[in-house]
Amino acid sequence: MVQTAEDDLVEYGFRRVIITITAVLCALLEIVDTTIVNVALNNMRGSLGATLTDIAWVITAYAIANVIVIPMTSWLSQQFGRRNYFAASIIIFTVASFLCGNADNIWELVAFRFIQGLGGGALLVTAQTIITESYPAAKRGMAQAIYGMGVIVGPTLGPPLGGYIVDHFSWPYIFYINIPIGIIATILTLMFVKSPKYGDKLKANQVDWWGIFFLASFIGSLQFVLEHGQQDDWFNDNLITTLSLVSVFGLLLFIKRELTYKHPIVNLKVLKDTNLRVGTIMSFIMGFGLYGSTFIVPIYTQSVLGWSATDAGLLLIPSSITTGIMMPFIGKMIQRGIPQSYMVAVGFLIFFFFTFWMHNIITPNTGANQMFWPLILRGVGLGLLFVPITTLSLSTLKGKHIGEGAAFTGMMRQLGGSFGIAIITTFMAIFNQQHRVNLISHLDQTSFQVQQTVQRLQQGFMSKGFTFNEALAKAYKAIEFKVMVQSSVLTYMDIFMYLGILFLLCIPFILMIKKGKNKIDPADAMH
Template sequence: MQQEENSLVEYGFRRVIITVTAIMCALLEIIDTTIVNVALNDMRGSLGATLTDIAWVITAYAIANVIIIPMTSWLSKQFGRRNYFAASIILFTVASFLCGNATNIWELVLFRFIQGMGGGALLVTAQTIITESYPVAKRGMAQAIYGMGVIVGPTLGPPLGGYIVDHFSWPYIFYINIPIGIIATALTIAFVRSPKYGEKLKAYQVDWWGIILLASFIGSLQFVLEHGQQDDWFQDSLILTLSLVSLFGFILFIWRELVYEHPIVNLRVLRDGNLRIGTILTFILGFGLFGSTFIIPIYTQSILGWTATDAGLLLIPSSITTGLMMPIIGKLLERGISHKYLAAAGFAIFFLYSLWMYTLMTPDTGSELMFWPLVVRGVGLGLLFVPITTLSLSTLHGKDIGDGAAFTGMMRQLGGSFGIAIITTMISRLNQQHRVDLIPNISGISFKVQQRIEGLKQMFMSKGFSANEALDRAHEVLNMSILKQSTVLSYMDIFLYLGLLFLCCVPFVLMINKKKQNRALN
């Protein structure tokens, strides 16, 4: 087993090409998760779609992603890793072309689902290929290199999408994938090697029920997380139904995979203690990474009035910092610095970032005030991603590496989905609460309030409004001011709670079993 694993290790120019190819594919997948966000309005206008319909462009991709990720290891074994990886790139590239040529919203949604099926495979298979191309002693550096794509990708999407939409048109956010996909396919066929997995399964041996149950529970869960808040959660019959499908699908899926001889997802790999710890920490990392990436653009656009492109560019310093941190962390791991100490430092630094954002958020915070907190965020993510990912896969060998990568990839995606769903719900609920708390401060008998209303009334009257119209508009301005302040207070609370979640992780990370830790480093 060990000898077979070592046979996949590459050196020199060949390893460089394989690494570049894998990162290119991982970046393609992750950028496409966020690049469409800034183009939704243009898509809606040209395709004649409603707001509810256009949301499916994001939902369809996310559902396909999260269904295919746990199955990638099994599919690689059936078709050979190189063949499966190349086929996934081709599927992703062809679907990108079809997305750009969609003539109505439901064509676009279908092609985005197909694109997500190819994209989910790229992310996990790229991680497995990079891991196996490096010797065990250098796997910390391998995960650091892979991490550059995973962490930087979500941040590059919005500014890149904004630039393309502003200077060209929305189909080009998909067309840009085509030349990259063609190059990646050629490099994969020429350089990537497949491990020997033994005999392929016959059609009757395939875990068809496992596939159906996995798609049911993961797909339903992703839909609930994407649409729960806007549909009022369990007050909506569809959300309630899909929640029950997800729950019972999960229970039956676990049972099926544990008793079937050829499971679609190898749950037994979770016997590895490092992988179990790693999947939990990866979930929390996804929660913080996607949650904070989600909330900052909303705050800057809805409160500060920034454009989508400017909001995306704000996150660039954080991504650059994380990218610069990756090789440094990889070197520290190679020199024997404990995974748990680096990860604990990352959680603590992310807490400091969240606390810093909590203290500086106002209705008119300038971009210069957010620069250094976002740099600190980049340092924290760098310290988290590499040690957690390396720890997760460090004691796995052979085909188990692919299974482990599938679990960490799925948990990162689900962590992000849970994070965004919970943050969206909390913003809505906290906003209502803060509004209720603020309204008593706007008392009609207060001299300052009366003075403010009178000043606004006079301003509107000077613009030609009647006295009654001017008074109504003055009250509207005051109401909008309350709404804006309550929203800012909600965002502040989110950052505080997010920071406390990461702070609570520090003692648990430090309690990681020392023997397992030593084994991971050898």
């Protein structure tokens, strides 16, 4: 078959609008589903009779399936035709959503979530490739801006939407809402999306089965280690140690296989492109910040401030709306030729200001008003990161390499998020313990001030009808609770400070790389 000219895929007018809506809708479906279950885990646990460790698999299974399938999407699109593969992925995702809602026990739900993740991972990258190729080269920045609105808003929409559904209906409905959207998206895909022709399909004996096996063992094991390492005490646990070794050897064997096999499942040679190499590293760091901050803020508001899941989720919405509003302006700035590396550097700097501001305002009773402007700043920072990083990564790629490049940036963003959450939870446990020990060491029972506080609390409890001994025990409990809250607050302050330092350290790295290698102007390279 003859390779289709790239321009054949560019759409105009009504068709382009429909294709864009379909692709963004599918990306949104996939991303909302990664976070929507977080607030429903308690209800699922109750109705399915699962333990806390068991229920965590509902998130882990989906994430593992996601990161395994993302690097393979470009290859699968070429094998089955992009339109057919995209439609099949939506159907798999939609059917699995129905089965998740109908699951009778925890392991049924985990199995269906894995299948849902296999369909969902494909939606994300294929949607990005479809949007990129539907726009002429000069408007690619705007195309990424439109796609970026879905990707950035998605993680934030999940918790409040999940909280509302769980509070007003029941947990299966967080899966059922995917069904009507999935049906509409499937019909629109079959009617409007085109498939590029990329040479002949491979025969079954040419398929890179070893590549698939090494990729699945590397990514699957790594994702499990990241999700369960903290609760299982990292390398003191035999399973975590074994899977870490599997992951390392899986990666080495995967790289060797892909560089030597004639028909690799993932084309690693595409990483020779300087812009894509830089873009994948920056995608990783952005995933770290995006998912890391989306993870910390709701936990802080729920565990320290005592907010409901819905309120905690709603707090992040203005930040996402800010990012959404910024997207078209950033698309225009890229079209005017403003270097993406400068925009990314400013984005990281703004993210540093956001974390520094949060570090300074966190207390045991911080209000939503105090967090409003820092979170708006977060939205501005994310806007300056997402579109420039994505367009920079894909700007010098052509034809089927666009899909392969999109797969790399998508996978690195997801892995950055997983690393971010794993590292943050580990450090939270370490810092919390340290602060608790420090605070307790300052509570000297012989100190007059401590004795006064205990007496005041004891008298308060006795006035409510408790006996002398009961009131004394409750007074000590109350002091212990205050220590716990205070150590939590200090921990969140530390986490924000270190996150900010990480982003600050990235800035010279970004500017240095682009100055040293910037022989091709990204804006010109797109033509």
